[in-house]
Every structure is written in structure tokens, then in C-alpha cells.
Amino acid sequence: MRLTWSDVTPKALFMSRRQWMTGAASIAALAAASRAAQAAVEDVPNSFEDITRYNNFYEFGYDKEDPYRNAGQLTIDPWAVVIDGLVEQPGTYDLADVLAGQPTEERIYRLRCVEGWSMVIPWLGFELGHLLRRVGVQPAAKFVAFETLLRPAEMPGQRTGLLDWPYREGLRIDEAMHPLTILASGLYGEELPRQNGAPLRLVVPWKYGFKSIKSIVRITLTEEMPPTTWNMMQPREYGFYANVNPKVDHPRWSQASERRIGAGFFAPRIPTQMFNGYAEEVADLYAGMDLRVNY
Numbered sequence: 001m002r003l004t005w006s007d008v009t010p011k012a013l014f015m016s017r018r019q020w021m022t023g024a025a026s027i028a029a030l031a032a033a034s035r036a037a038q039a040a041v042e043d044v045p046n047s048f049e050d051i052t053r054y055n056n057f058y059e060f061g062y063d064k065e066d067p068y069r070n071a072g073q074l075t076i077d078p079w080a081v082v083i084d085g086l087v088e089q090p091g092t093y094d095l096a097d098v099l100a101g102q103p104t105e106e107r108i109y110r111l112r113c114v115e116g117w118s119m120v121i122p123w124l125g126f127e128l129g130h131l132l133r134r135v136g137v138q139p140a141a142k143f144v145a146f147e148t149l150l151r152p153a154e155m156p157g158q159r160t161g162l163l164d165w166p167y168r169e170g171l172r173i174d175e176a177m178h179p180l181t182i183l184a185s186g187l188y189g190e191e192l193p194r195q196n197g198a199p200l201r202l203v204v205p206w207k208y209g210f211k212s213i214k215s216i217v218r219i220t221l222t223e224e225m226p227p228t229t230w231n232m233m234q235p236r237e238y239g240f241y242a243n244v245n246p247k248v249d250h251p252r253w254s255q256a257s258e259r260r261i262g263a264g265f266f267a268p269r270i271p272t273q274m275f276n277g278y279a280e281e282v283a284d285l286y287a288g289m290d291l292r293v294n295y
């Protein structure tokens with residue numbers, strides 16, 4: 001389900017109230033309506049404060065508030081993105097060239113971290129597929145590899161051995177071309193804050209958050225599956241696919257439910273949905289694959 005501003009909470013709440021007032025609703029209908037209302041409430045976008053002060057961006061430190069505290073010093077202008085490998089027009093593209101001619105839209109997506117928490121974020125971005133088509137995908141390309149900026153002088157986490165820098169991620173070409181996959185350059189109608197991956201980051205809403213690599217400087221189309229940071233670090237815990245799946249637990253914790261950031265200390269955990277609720281759109285990509293093996 002793709003969320004937009006117009007179809008979050010109010011409609012579902014209105015429906016349930018109307019069903020109350022007709023008096024004709026059965027208990028089951030009421031229960032369904034209240035479940036729908038609750039789901040809608042759960043999918044209300046998180047506050048700007050939650051989205052920008054509770055982050056994973058190890059280049060700026062390990063604690064959730066470290067990126068908020070430390071990312072301010074990052075220089076994001078000028079910014080260039082190398083697009084190379086199996087493309088028709090490889091090159092070093094200025095950020096302005098990457099953004100030029102891309103119709104920017106708001107996409108309100110759930111973000112589910114592999115650690116077991118989630119948020120709802122109103123991104124501004126454009127489909128990665130548009131950009132890839134513009135530079136021309138060669139037929140031999142089967143994967144897309146992404147790299148984050150390597151600049152230890154401005155990224156204190158990179159002066160530690162916390163991860164094998166630069167942060168790297170990858171997608172299969174059909175995942176990269178899927179219309180739900182975006183490059184985001186903003187949120188809440190504003191420029192993307194540095195702690196969220198300015199000036200340009202990937203968002204793949206049906207996968208665990210670590211796939212959504214931040215502050216991208218390189219996009220490479222390849223024939224072979226590229227190495228990815230968390231998979232290299234702990235292959236048994238973090239697969240290449242990393243599709244959100246409540247039935248495949250992390251070796252050290254359950255993935256059946258999640259804690260919605262900002263819901264309050266006493267809020268119950270909410271059930272995690274297959275493909276983070278985007279199964280209707282993306283399940284076909286994995287037809288015939290064993291998602292326990294290809295986790």
C-alpha cells in the first residue's frame with residue numbers, strides 16, 4: 001500500500017464513526033473499522049523531530065542521536081555522483097544534473113529497521129528507474145551497487161573501525177527499476193537533513209532500512225551481485241535481499257513485530273507486515289524464491 005497525505009488517518013476514522021451512527025454495523029464490522037482506524041493511526045507520519053533525531057548513520061556515530069549531533073559539519077555542496085559500469089552514458093554527474101528533469105514527488109513510506117523499530121516518513125524524491133533509464137542500462141546489467149561518501153575528516157565514525165568503509169549497498173536490477181524504489185532528496189517538503197542522508201539517499205520501502213543507503217556518491221551497474229556492508233560484516237544475520245519478513249527472524253531477535261518510534265512508551269508493538277506492507281506491489285519480484293534461504 002502506498003500512502004499519501006490524503007489517505008492517512010482522517011478517512012478511516014470518519015468511516016468508523018459513520019458506521020457507529022447508522023447503528024446497522026455488526027460487531028465484526030465495527031471491529032474491522034476500528035482495526036482500519038488503528039492501522040491508519042499507525043501510519044501517520046512521524047514528527048520531523050523523530051525522523052531527524054533518531055537515526056542510523058554510523059559515519060556519524062553509533063548512538064541514535066549521534067547523526068543529529070555530528071552531521072551538521074558535512075559539506076554537501078558541491079556534490080557529484082559517479083554513475084558507471086554497465087551503462088550507456090557513464091560519467092561523473094553533478095548533483096544538479098542528477099536532479100534535473102526528475103519529477104520530484106512526495107512518497108509517504110513506512111521504514112522498518114532490522115533492529116525492530118519503525119517510522120513513517122514523508123520523503124521527497126524520484127524513481128531510481130527514471131535516472132537509470134536516462135543514463136541507459138546495458139542489457140548485461142543484473143545488479144546496481146551504491147556507495148556512500150568516504151570523507152573521514154567530516155565523518156567521525158569513519159575514523160573508527162565500526163564498519164568497513166565506505167558503506168556499500170546493492171539491489172537486483174528489477175528491484176532498482178521498481179517504481180517504489182526512489183532516490184530521496186528531501187523530507188517533509190524540505191531539503192533532506194544531513195543526518196537523513198543528504199543530499200541524495202536511496203529508499204527501498206519493502207526492505208530493512210539498512211538497504212536504504214545514505215549520501216550516495218557512486219552508482220555502478222554490474223553483472224555480479226555486489227558486496228554489501230552488513231552482509232560482509234555478518235552474512236548469517238544480514239542477507240543481500242533483506243526483505244522485511246515477519247516469518248524470518250533475525251538470529252538474535254524476532255522480526256514478527258516492531259516498535260513504532262514516537263508512539264509512546266506504553267504503546268503495544270505492532271505486527272510487522274510481509275514486505276513491510278508492500279507485498280501487493282513487490283511479491284512478484286520473488287516468485288519461486290525461498291525467502292528463508294534468500295533472506
Ligand SMILES: Nc1nc2c(c(=O)[nH]1)N[C@H]1C(S)=C(S)[C@@H](COP(=O)(O)O)O[C@H]1N2
Nearest residue numbers: 055056057058113148167209210212213214
Ligand atoms: N551510509 C549509511 N547509510 C545508512 C546507514 C548507515 O549507517 N550509513 N544506516 C542504515 C539504517 S540501519 C537505517 S535503519 C536507515 C535509517 O534511515 P533514517 O536515519 O533516515 O531513518 O539508514 C540506512 N542507511
Ligand SMILES: [Mo]
Nearest residue numbers: 113114209210
Ligand atoms: Mo536499520
